[in-house]
Amino acid sequence: MSDLTRRTAAQLVDALATGEVTSVELTQAHLDRIAAVDGTADAGIHAFLHVDAEGALAQAAASDERRAAGRVAHALDGVPIAVKDVLTTTGLPTTCGSKILEGWVPPYDATVVARVKAAGLPILGKTNMDEFAMGSSTEHSAYGPTRNPWDLDRIPGGSGGGSAAAVASFQAPLALGTDTGGSIRQPGAVTGTVGVKPTYGGVSRYGLVALANSLDQVGPVTRTVLDSALLHELVGGHDPLDSTSIDRPVGGLVEAARQGATGDLTGLKVGIISELAGDGWQPGVMTRFAESVALLEQAGAEVVEVSCPSFVHAMAAYYLILPAEASSNLAKFDAMRYGLRVLPEGVDAPSAEQVMRASRDVGFGDEVKRRIIIGTYALSSGYYDAYYGQAQKVRTLISRDFAAAYEKVDVLVSPTAPTTAFRLGEKLDDPLAMYLNDLATIPANLAGVPGISVPAGLADEDGLPVGFQVLAPALADDRVYRVGAALEALLEEKWGGALLTQAPELDGAAR
Template identity: 80%
Template sequence: MSSWIKKSAAELADALAAGEVTSVELTQAHLDRIAAVDGDADSGVHAFLHVDAEGALAQAKASDERRAAGIPASRLDGVPIAVKDILTTIGTPTTAGSKILEGWIPPYDATVVKKLKDAGLPILGKTNMDEFAMGSSTEQSAFGPTRNPWDQSRIPGGSGGGSAAAVAAFEAPLAIGTDTGGSIRQPGAVTGTVGVKPTYGGVSRYGLIAMANSLDQVGPVTRTVLDSALLHEVIGGHDPLDSTSIDAPVGDLADAARHGAGGDLTGVRVGVITELGGEGYQAGVLAKFNESLELLRSAGAEVVEVSCPHFVHALATYYLLMPSEASSNLAKFDAMRFGLRVVPDGDPSAEDVMRASRDAGFGDEVKRRIILGTYALSSGYYDAYYGQAQKVRTLITQDFDKAFESVDVLVSPTSPTTAFKLGEKTDDPLAMYLNDLATIPANLAGVPGISLPNGLAEEDGLPSGFQILAPVTEDARLYRVGAALEALLEKNWGGPILDRLPELEGVQA
């Protein structure tokens, strides 16, 4: 195994700039790692649905030529990356983890993908995910589950478990995910990686196959806080092609992370959200959370308790609003224009074809949410369900506003538990939904959040996550506080948490 694959993206960028390694060498090393450990639906990590070795090496060669000419496209030029298979990519399949889009090759790049290419990052391939981002375990993928590199009998989180697992398994130094109710942060927590949900509208959604337009957000998946900051700077910024994009500067996020890594949080007020802890949270997760709070205090931060009373309604609110938007968004997958088409025997009508195609193309969880959303939007129930949920969403946003009047950031465990066993919750949708209990409020209010690994739970030796939330457009605070905590934790551990990842067994390439 090449030693390069265990380096951070920032270290790889420095090595490229110093001429110590080429992008082709780095890209090939990661492709070799994918071939060795990723496998398929039956074995291995299965983080990738499609690997574009030829395309990635061609992009790496172009990067090396730019470096040789002294005109790198960005700080990260030449550092390989993986992309969640919900963002459109010219020339490579985009399935959103669904049979209904199997084999579809988009005619355009998502804005985020275009920015990655413009910045010179070779794209290794597309990562596995719960179908249309509907899930918390990546078990709802139509192409088989991804497995957690810490224990391949367990889930890697969802819906973006493929991106998180690829980064944790050293198959990619960077990845792109999307977060609708925690789909970047929750996988980060259970795989020992860093995941960021930027301020809503801070990263373009153009080319993202939408599940819920008012909730979806693209963000970084990395192994360090600084790497997330560097990637966030690449993909962030206003996009005129996205009507939900905000015209606000990205800011010097990497500088905030470097400043935080010094470990001084004097004057920073940290609010512990009362409603996001206690009953229902694994004892080992709470223990690591409390240890992290003590480290923040040791760095000079003032830690206080903050109540956000309407957060207790966030889960119910989310599971009315999100399915409502999803049912509307998925109506376009009708077998008439693109995607899977199933033609029943006899002389079927367009409606018959549509029904048969959607039945064959959508999985159980997608069907469940379409039905729930259609019901919530139906005549006679709209005001009672969807309308009321929007009102509660406003109250949750007001809770955030009030809390941020007295503290700089809010914190909680990212996920109530560590990674559970594959198959453990697939027959209990409500138990599955509860995994996003702590992450959903941020999506409802549009505030930015980060999850970073804060240790291994005593009960099972698996990673837990620490979540930090900041006010809208104050993403830099995440990186300052996150980098400070990361530095203190690594000092205690003697290095990054992924240094303790068990060696993965090889699979047949």
């Protein structure tokens, strides 16, 4: 494997600036890596649904021309990136991991994609995901599952397992993901990568194919906290095309990450969420979590236990609110305007309703159908107040729990996921067991607060990555970067290097 693919984005920025490497060389190295290890759903990691080698190399050549002329567009100009297939991209397919959008090429870019392009980052391709971001394992993709680079028999998390696996296997130094209930942070935890969910509204949602409008948030997927800060500052900030966008600039994140990397957290108050622990949490996960908390204390942080009693109802509320919004959002996939169209068998002159029914039956997978049915039921006459209305009241209580906690502490911490990566197929027949993987990440989406998952080591039972989650008040994204970078630095000192560099070499079959 090329040394270039092992470097962080920040290191690649320096290499490009000094002329050690060109963007074309850098992009080609990552394309070669993709060709060597990504493979297909049957053999390989299968992180990508579409690789745009020609487009990426053309963008890289343009970057090199700018640099030679002294017109660098951004610090990350020339550093390649992967994009989750739920974000629209001009000239590249956007399928959302679904057959119903197979072959669809959008006529416009998502705002975050437009900002990435304007900054000169070559786009390597689109990454695999659970269909319409519904899932916790990337097994619900209509194009086959993505596999965890640490063990190809295990899941890479979901719904953004493709982006996390691409970064973890050194196929891309940076990736964009989306987080509706943990779909950046949970894959980060089980693949040993860094995943950030920004404050809701802090990054534009324009061009994100919506799952649940009040929950979805675009964010960075990287190998270091500093890299996430660099990407977050690039794609964040106000967007007039997004009605949920916060009208204020995003800044100070890179500075916070660099400050945190000094390992000094003197004066910081950290709250351990008592409800996110106990029975059902893997012992190895809790061991690594306790060790990480001890390191924060050694760095000068004051650690206390904080109770957020409404968190125990977060998953139930989430799985009413999300399906309700999803059932509304997915109504537009009607086989009339774009996407898959299937004609019903045995009908000479089918009606629009018959075509719609046949197309949606073939085009949507089981998990999507399951959530549409739940959401439609929750919104139906006579049940709206009993289910959806009650769930929204619980959401308010969760936001109040966060507000009360942040009166006592600066940040809240927990394990990112209750367990390490489970085996492919292990929970496909038990949706409730699958949903439990998002137990610790869901509250942040319901309240709109920012969160980060940082690799915390390997579980003793199986040698697989564990994630440590940091949550901060809305608009205090800099705090998650400061604490995340501090923990990252302390753990790297303990391990003698980054977690991913400690992993066995990926040879295309197993780590």
